[in-house]
Amino acid sequence: MVTPDGPTPATSRGTRMLTPRIPPLPADQWPPALRDLLGASSQDGPGRVNLFGTLAHHPPLAEAWLRLAQVLTHQGTLTMRDRELAILRTSYRLGCDFVRARHEEHARLAGLTGADVAATGSPDLSAHPWHPADLAVLTTADHLAGPRELPESLWRQLADRLRAEQLVELLLVIGQCAMVCTTLNTLGTPPDTPTTNADAAER
Secondary structure (H helix, E strand, O other), X not given: OOOOOOOOOEEXXXXXXXXXXXXXXXXXXXXXXXHHHHHHOHHHOOOOHHHHHHHOOOHHHHHXXXXXXXXXXXXXXXXXXXXXXXXXXXXXXOOOHHHHHHHHHHHHHOOXXXXXXXXXXXXXXXXXXXXXXXXXXXXXHHHHOOOOOOOHHHHHHHHHHOOHHHHHHHHHHHHHHHHHHHHHHHHOOOOOOHHHHHHHHHO
């Protein structure tokens, strides 16, 4: 069901819909394979129910995307720190609070401090004392979430530290994060609440 346009409250990054354009399906309407994937990814923490419920409108696409996300998260070769830096910066650049909020705790588990996490959401990356390796990842996200071009000098900096498979993976992490941010922002998918997570757990 697609909802009509309605008023939107202002946020720091623009506006947020009061009602999603395509509401997430409740867990009891998901296909069994999607419910199984939610259970299998329980180690990724809360905040996935409305995302999965939105993807449940297209089960084959949902299953394919979720398997890609699982590979990038659990079978990838990037360090957790690199991955979370890329996701936090991409979600900031695309104004997706849903994804940023979900990954702030992951980032802390990866060794980022509270100040580090906050600085990934700053327009001026030079205002924080980033390690050059961190700064290269963050700047890559800036380029790929914006003009979609990477300067040769930045590519060489990445290639000096990362293997070929990690370079490919970094680009896909940023790309799939941008895809999710665009989808959630456009549809107005709301963040999960404690009630949302409890209801899904009972299914």
